[in-house]
Amino acid sequence: MEKLVINGRTPLKGEVTISGAKNAAVAILPAALLVDGICTIDNLPNISDVKIYLDILTDLGAKVTWNNEHEITLDTRNINSYNSPVEKTSKFRASYYLIGSLLGRFGHAQVGMPGGCKLGARPIDQHIKGFEALGAKVDVSQGKITATAEDLVGTSVYLDVVSVGATINVMLAAVLAEGTTVIDNVAKEPHVVDVANFLNTMGADIRGAGTDVIKVNGVKKLEGNATYSIVPDQIEAGTFMLAAVASRGNILIKNCITKHLEPIMAKVVEMGGEIDEIDGDNVRVWCNKRPKKINIKTLPYPGFPTDLQPQMGVVLSIAEGTSIINESIWESRFQYTEELNKMGAKISAQGKTAVIDGVPDLYGAPVYASDLRAGAALIIAGVCANGVTEVYNLEHIDRGYENIEQKFRNLGANIERVEE
């Protein structure tokens, strides 16, 4: 078993370059199945979710060629299976995108029920509602989802909840449908826009991504023959911003899109951190005093992202005063607070609310990552704490952060991955 051993209390200083967005990559790879041709995808993050996805695409008959560490060329002309392997698809959440793309291209899809981070109930009723509205029959049984359609025909779909996954999945199914699909009450996250931009680059006709309504004019074929570069990861950039504040450091965050970071920057300033937006792609964040208490409510974009809630929880655990976090997206996103309490934090979490009494110092302890972002939060806590912290369950962290310990080490952290 691997663990990260962190010798703490280091102000993080230096530069970090942000990788391509995990949540865009895990949607763009299945989206490429809609292309009946060849496409090149650049700025792919080197993370385990991407590796599993590429394995699945290969199983389905795609040809993957690595051009360099972050760029692949995909040939999806000879896809010869619509059934993605259950043992692989049930390992991670974003495997549900295979339904939209295989259904869209072949009128038939079968995947294992998606797995992923345990953040509470994760229904996919809105995805199914969209597929059915387009004319598909969907069956969920024996741990599998099967969707079939003779013809998919454009229609109006109103999503009852703002869902990133349902927005992207219905968009995927509509790209090659006959006529126009209008999807209302959609998610506006940067990765939703990125998937639409990828598909348009390959030949789709999607309008309105980034607003509340997406309109997809069906096209006959996606020719591909183009290169697309994945957007920088908003959540990774936010993780390092919050690490700068928590550790009272000074970090230049390179290759990010500062517009996507506005909800986070506003909170950093409220806590007493300083920000210098150098240009649209680079931002410096620093903090040389104890952060101040603030309140947070997680919301769909452009609200404060739930995927940065645990990292923010670490900053607030050592802030001056009592802060309140209201988690409005997921039911069980406070598991990390028990681990932080082992390090001396004073957090009481119940239901969707956590009350955090800031303490002056955290102390190193063995802690367990319950999910991906909880893992990132525990690394930040370890860097800020006195003494030695051991972080376990690294498989969660490796799903979504590229070279995380190297990036922290470059900023001065004393962190090693060791085999126990």
Ligand code: UD1
């Ligand atoms: C995506 C992100 C995840 C992030 C989340 C919210 C990926 C791979 N994962 O997850 O990191 O935390 O967005 O920003 O991009 N819901 C329903 N019915 C549905 C679908 C969702 O009720 O059919 C609910 C969920 O229970 C949740 C809310 O809608 O309360 C938002 O979920 P959604 O945006 O779909 O999250 P994911 O796409 O799974």
